[in-house]
Amino acid sequence: MAARFTCAGCNGRGVFATLPPAQRSRLAGSALPCSYRSRQTIFHEGTPSLAVHCIRSGTVKLSRGTAGGDEILVGIRSPGDVIGHRAVLADIPYGITAETLEPSVVCTIPRETFIELVLHDADLALRILRHLAREVCLVEEQLVERTRLRVHQRAARLLLRLARGHGPAAWIGPRLEITMNREQMALLVGTTPETLSRTLHALVERGILDLDRRAIRVRDEAALARLAEPRASAPVRPTDGATGS
């Protein structure tokens, strides 16, 4: 099934976008495209980091187990994104598990090739540095969110991110088709499916959302944005009637 892609399609985006011809062919020579079905594991936390992966199509979920047995969702990646580079660069086992959320095509770039490319192309190195730097910022952002924001605010933010096209969702007409189930959404928000469900339905009752098992329609993005604000602490309680004032 996995026909030999040329990697040219990927070159339009991501950190490999502007490789000089020599390096580009080097990359194309050893990058191995691979098709995954939905819910397949690309690499697993704790295993040796043998390669960097570049998403060509589809959506990949990055998660991380805990000693306690449960998992935490670290992020979602889409086409053009590179995954596994951290472990490869730091020369440590993968710290996260990567798993497809839908049928995807992912290119595998062997560890040596990647390191070599980085060493020989200062520009690429700088670009990856930038990329990583931004990544740290994003994770820190998450940390702040988790610590200071209520579940309903974090949920609102997730919805906004989805609605704005970041994340595993696609606009089908006016509706936003979600490619993950409630549990995964809950994981992303950092809560339980039950609580997320309540929160979501509270928003429906306010007329901010339309909700379906696998699609969401944002009716009032402005209101959602207001809820996502740290200051707006109007509780958005579930099963709680209209808050008078």
Place this chain on the structure above:
Amino acid sequence: MAARFTCAGCNGRGVFATLPPAQRSRLAGSALPCSYRSRQTIFHEGTPSLAVHCIRSGTVKLSRGTAGGDEILVGIRSPGDVIGHRAVLADIPYGITAETLEPSVVCTIPRETFIELVLHDADLALRILRHLAREVCLVEEQLVERTRLRVHQRAARLLLRLARGHGPAAWIGPRLEITMNREQMALLVGTTPETLSRTLHALVERGILDLDRRAIRVRDEAALARLAEPRASAPVRPTDGATGS
């Protein structure tokens, strides 16, 4: 006051450790050492990232404000650590505020010098990449901790980290002098001073700690380590008598 340091002392550690002579003198030429008093701001969140800083001595607190007005503690850095590199690399304003916790000496490396060094020394670039990659892992670790662990577990982990020499504490005899106040410890743990205080005193009652306003003595590190485990969910409730079973 700030005598002209040669930067040679810093070269023994951190990412600049093994610079080739040429680059080393380039660095020494434009790195500007600066003494800070306790509680001084090195750079502030949101301001343009003009330089990278390398800590020569002292302790620096990295925090991040929220729209809501309160802050969150992102991390603590010690001698040899580099700060501000993320913003400089990503070419964005500083995302965090850096502030000394005690009198410190910090070298300022202008943005251009840093970028130039990185571009001309593939090895340095790779080392910084490694460094950043690890940093992302650490922040993610934090994220997991915040999400899955109880306050008493996170507090135990902080104590362990301090006791093991990571963080702003120094062994004075058998005691661990803490250079930050309760509020900052609370921020690090991701809780409030009140809750942290209760948690700490619960540990004292169990005979695991000795506690003083500014020093801590760990009497039973093994017990602390046990409490830090995700599974060990024996509540460690404050003001709660011996839990029978």
Place this chain on the structure above:
DNA sequence: CGGCCCTTTGATTTGAGTCAATCGTGGTGG
């Protein structure tokens, strides 16, 4: 000695997790 700030302690509230039951949907086999 007095005031101030940090810390501790107490009382109360509350957001969100947990446990458990029900519902709805989609898939399967008769």
Place this chain on the structure above:
DNA sequence: CCACCACGATTGACTCAAATCAAAGGGCCG
């Protein structure tokens, strides 16, 4: 084609950890 089953989603009731509000203590510095 329809009854049934299984699984995810929802809803409800309850519990509990931790935040918040409020009020002392206690040490340090002027």
